[in-house]
Amino acid sequence: MAKRSIRSLKKMKQTGEKISVLTAYDYSFAQVIDSQGIDIILVGDSLGMVIQGHASTIPVTMEDMIYHSKIVSRACKNGFLITDLPFMSYTSPEQATENAARLMQEGNAQMVKLEGGSPQVETVSQLSHHGVPVCAHLGLQPQSVHKIGGYLVQGREEKQAKQMLDDAIALQEAGADMLVLECVPVDLAKKLTDTLSIPTIGIGAGRSCDGQVLVLQDMLGISEHAPKFAQNFLQNGRTIQQAIAAFNRAVKAGSFPSDEQCFF
Ligand code: KIV
Numbered sequence: 212m213a214k215r216s217i218r219s220l221k222k223m224k225q226t227g228e229k230i231s232v233l234t235a236y237d238y239s240f241a242q243v244i245d246s247q248g249i250d251i252i253l254v255g256d257s258l259g260m261v262i263q264g265h266a267s268t269i270p271v272t273m274e275d276m277i278y279h280s281k282i283v284s285r286a287c288k289n290g291f292l293i294t295d296l297p298f299m300s301y302t303s304p305e306q307a308t309e310n311a312a313r314l315m316q317e318g319n320a321q322m323v324k325l326e327g328g329s330p331q332v333e334t335v336s337q338l339s340h341h342g343v344p345v346c347a348h349l350g351l352q353p354q355s356v357h358k359i360g361g362y363l364v365q366g367r368e369e370k371q372a373k374q375m376l377d378d379a380i381a382l383q384e385a386g387a388d389m390l391v392l393e394c395v396p397v398d399l400a401k402k403l404t405d406t407l408s409i410p411t412i413g414i415g416a417g418r419s420c421d422g423q424v425l426v427l428q429d430m431l432g433i434s435e436h437a438p439k440f441a442q443n444f445l446q447n448g449r450t451i452q453q454a455i456a457a458f459n460r461a462v463k464a465g466s467f468p469s470d471e472q473c474f475f
Pocket of ligand 1: 253258393414424425
């Protein structure tokens with residue numbers, strides 16, 4: 212597999228090749244993920260839960276993200292590296308620019324990810340203007356868990372669905388290069404994917420998305436509370452390498468997620 216770039220990932224959407232994404236937080240797992248041909252490695256702020264043992268992503272700091280991004284980056288030979296901007300690190304375009312620069316310069320990220328719709332349009336525009344590739348994140352936004360009142364499916368009501376569509380278009384027009392959709396009903400995720408020219412990456416958002424992402428611990432079956440949309444690929448006597456290869460195959464074949472792992 213050739214080294215993934217923003218260009219090759221966008222091309223995959225055009226040609227219909229599904230994009231595989233897994234989170235990683237350390238060198239060893241990132242090296243295994245990269246060697247199995249996963250297209251994108253995400254240093255997610257989910258590390259607050261699966262690495263640090265917090266109840267949410269909220270305590271995660273910029274220093275944490277830079278540390279994990281830096282060590283994961285050493286393993287990214289072919290995969291594309293995206294790193295999350297943590298909670299409260301992008302409350303203004305200026306703060307976002309400063310922190311995105313740190314993730315890229317100190318953490319070696321190739322793209323930064325941030326949560327939010329219309330309130331983030333100006334920030335995305337400024338980041339894009341300064342040459343920072345941006346992955347937006349709509350649907351369930353874990354950094355807003357206390358505002359939402361739980362880890363709940365988003366976009367089931369017509370008004371909320373319309374808002375999500377408008378937000379996605381505005382983010383794309385502002386310069387977003389990719390969009391993560393978390394816990395979104397399958398029909399809405401399909402509409403968003405069909406409408407946008409940038410790739411959509413689903414997590415609990417159905418098979419129509421241009422790609423699929425899972426938290427590594429969820430797909431290895433070692434999370435304390437695996438969400439409904441996750442699948443344990445470390446079964447039937449597989450090694451970790453084989454489990455990651457099986458996830459990659461399932462994403463590429465469009466067989467993951469199953470209907471039971473989707474929201475309607
Ligand atoms: O933090 C994370 O791991 C994420 C994925 C769940 C998309 O944002």
